[in-house]
Amino acid sequence: GESVGLHLPTLSVQEGDNSIINCAYSNSASDYFIWYKQESGKGPQFIIDIRSNMDKRQGQRVTVLLNKTVKHLSLQIAATQPGDSAVYFCAETMGEYGNKLVFGAGTILRVKS
Amino acid sequence: NAGVTQTPKFQVLKTGQSMTLQCAQDMNHEYMSWYRQDPGMGLRLIHYSVGAGITDQGEVPNGYNVSRSTTEDFPLRLLSAVPSQTSVYFCASRGRGVAKNIQYFGAGTRLSVL
Numbered sequence: 001g002e003s004v005g006l007h008l009p010t011l012s013v014q015e016g017d018n019s020i021i022n023c024a025y026s027n028s029a030s031d032y033f034i035w036y037k038q039e040s041g042k043g044p045q046f047i048i049d050i051r052s053n054m055d056k057r058q059g060q061r062v063t064v065l066l067n068k069t070v071k072h073l074s075l076q077i078a079a080t081q082p083g084d085s086a087v088y089f090c091a092e093t094m095g096e097y098g099n100k101l102v103f104g105a106g107t108i109l110r111v112k113s
Numbered sequence: 114n115a116g117v118t119q120t121p122k123f124q125v126l127k128t129g130q131s132m133t134l135q136c137a138q139d140m141n142h143e144y145m146s147w148y149r150q151d152p153g154m155g156l157r158l159i160h161y162s163v164g165a166g167i168t169d170q171g172e173v174p175n176g177y178n179v180s181r182s183t184t185e186d187f188p189l190r191l192l193s194a195v196p197s198q199t200s201v202y203f204c205a206s207r208g209r210g211v212a213k214n215i216q217y218f219g220a221g222t223r224l225s226v227l
Contacts, residue, residue: 041221046216099163
């Protein structure tokens with residue numbers, strides 16, 4: 001889930017298990033919701049997006065679920081690998097034409113071998 | 114294909130100094146943005162541009178100026194640095210159409226203001 005301040009939530013999973021990272025969003029009018037992955041010392045990298053009129057979208061090893069009733073977004077990673085260790089951010093598009101991207105605080109995923 | 118290139122990678126400034134963070138992309142993207150990332154937090158939008166000659170403010174624009182004279186370049190200027198501007202700065206660009214949500218980020222500039 002989301003956090004405030006300096007203490008990001010941390011999810012620790014065993015290699016090979018599935019991971020579920022959660023995010024609560026604020027704006028019901030957002031058109032798209034997006035997940036980014038940020039490895040240490042690097043810029044964020046796009047993972048997957050979902051339009052607000054969908055409730056599920058699948059990619060390679062990842063699935064994003066959107067629950068608009070409770071304003072909740074989740075990212076599921078199948079068969080988690082050590083290379084999945086990173087900080088994961090959810091983001092939502094806002095503003096005219098969705099030109100603004102607003103990020104959540106992030107969740108740390110640690111994969112144990 | 115270099116993607117999004119940011120310079121410098123590291124910078125230390127004294128309070129009151131000015132500097133420009135450079136950002137260049139070679140993907141012919143119309144949209145470019147600047148974000149700052151503080152410890153334990155997500156990225157916050159400073160300024161963005163939807164094309165050459167067009168810029169707009171994001172969530173935290175105070176203390177920063179931008180301009181977009183070419184499609185490729187989107188520099189961020191700090192006119193008079195203050196310690197609260199100590200942060201990691203990321204530049205990003207994206208295209209249009211079906212790929213419009215895929216923002217490509219640079220590697221970041223770590224700025225310390227003393």
